[in-house]
Amino acid sequence: MEILKAIKTRQSIRAFKANPINQDVMKKILQAVSNSPSYTNTQPWEVFVVSGKKKKELGQKLLELARAKAPTHPALPTPKGWPPALEERSREHGARRLSTLGVARSDEEGREKLRLMNFEFYGAPCAVFLFIDGSLGEWSIFDMGLFAQNLILAAHSLGVESCLQASVTNYAPEIKKFLGIAESKKLVICIALGYPDEKAKLNTYRSLKQKPDEFTRWYE
Numbered sequence: 001m002e003i004l005k006a007i008k009t010r011q012s013i014r015a016f017k018a019n020p021i022n023q024d025v026m027k028k029i030l031q032a033v034s035n036s037p038s039y040t041n042t043q044p045w046e047v048f049v050v051s052g053k054k055k056k057e058l059g060q061k062l063l064e065l066a067r068a069k070a071p072t073h074p075a076l077p078t079p080k081g082w083p084p085a086l087e088e089r090s091r092e093h094g095a096r097r098l099s100t101l102g103v104a105r106s107d108e109e110g111r112e113k114l115r116l117m118n119f120e121f122y123g124a125p126c127a128v129f130l131f132i133d134g135s136l137g138e139w140s141i142f143d144m145g146l147f148a149q150n151l152i153l154a155a156h157s158l159g160v161e162s163c164l165q166a167s168v169t170n171y172a173p174e175i176k177k178f179l180g181i182a183e184s185k186k187l188v189i190c191i192a193l194g195y196p197d198e199k200a201k202l203n204t205y206r207s208l209k210q211k212p213d214e215f216t217r218w219y220e
């Protein structure tokens with residue numbers, strides 16, 4: 001797929017078919033992503049690909065924790081608030097996602113159901129966890145953003161869709177324990193990957209985007 005087309009057509013997918021991703025396809029994605037740029041070429045990424053029985057077990061564990069509203073320990077702090085314009089976009093995103101499903105804002109049960117879907121990776125057959133060493137700082141997190149974007153674009157170009165999931169990182173200590181990853185590592189993001197369920201209502205949701213003129217100033 002042509003790169004501009006891939007950037008323009010990628011969107012978060014929140015309902016997946018059960019079909020697994022062939023390991024050769026995953027390897028192709030990772031091969032492409034290995035070419036990502038990084039601060040002084042440090043390549044801080046550590047990638048954990050979880051599928052099959054392990055993914056199911058981990059999803060069940062995370063769902064239990066989320067359902068019980070267990071204490072959260074994300075490596076990257078959850079934003080405490082946003083400047084007004086960003087706050088409005090975030091609110092609108094939440095509201096429009098709910099209305100796609102026909103869930104009213106006052107419907108606490110419906111909202112909770114949608115929140116909990118995160119912890120089963122929206123039914124995706126594969127969850128990818130991106131870690132860095134715990135000693136690393138903001139530039140390495142910047143690198144991981146580029147890496148994650150390359151990963152979801154490479155996947156998209158091969159028909160594999162994605163949803164980035166900060167919510168899942170709330171249970172970073174439990175994920176590390178489950179996967180046998182050293183406590184000192186930092187979980188940056190989880191990415192649900194798989195083939196989209198075209199019939200799912202949730203996948204008809206499209207986020208609103210600013211026009212380039214709204215975020216760009218030109219100088220000559």
Ligand SMILES: Cc1cc2nc3c(=O)[nH]c(=O)nc-3n(C[C@H](O)[C@H](O)[C@H](O)COP(=O)(O)O)c2cc1C
Pocket residue numbers: 010011012013014093118163164165166167168189206207
């Ligand atoms: C850092 C980051 C964390 C995200 N975490 C979640 C998440 O936990 N759950 C979720 O459903 N979507 C999550 N998303 C997806 C965003 O909601 C989505 O990218 C945004 O609404 C724009 O929509 P689009 O990806 O379809 O363009 C996350 C995206 C980013 C970049």
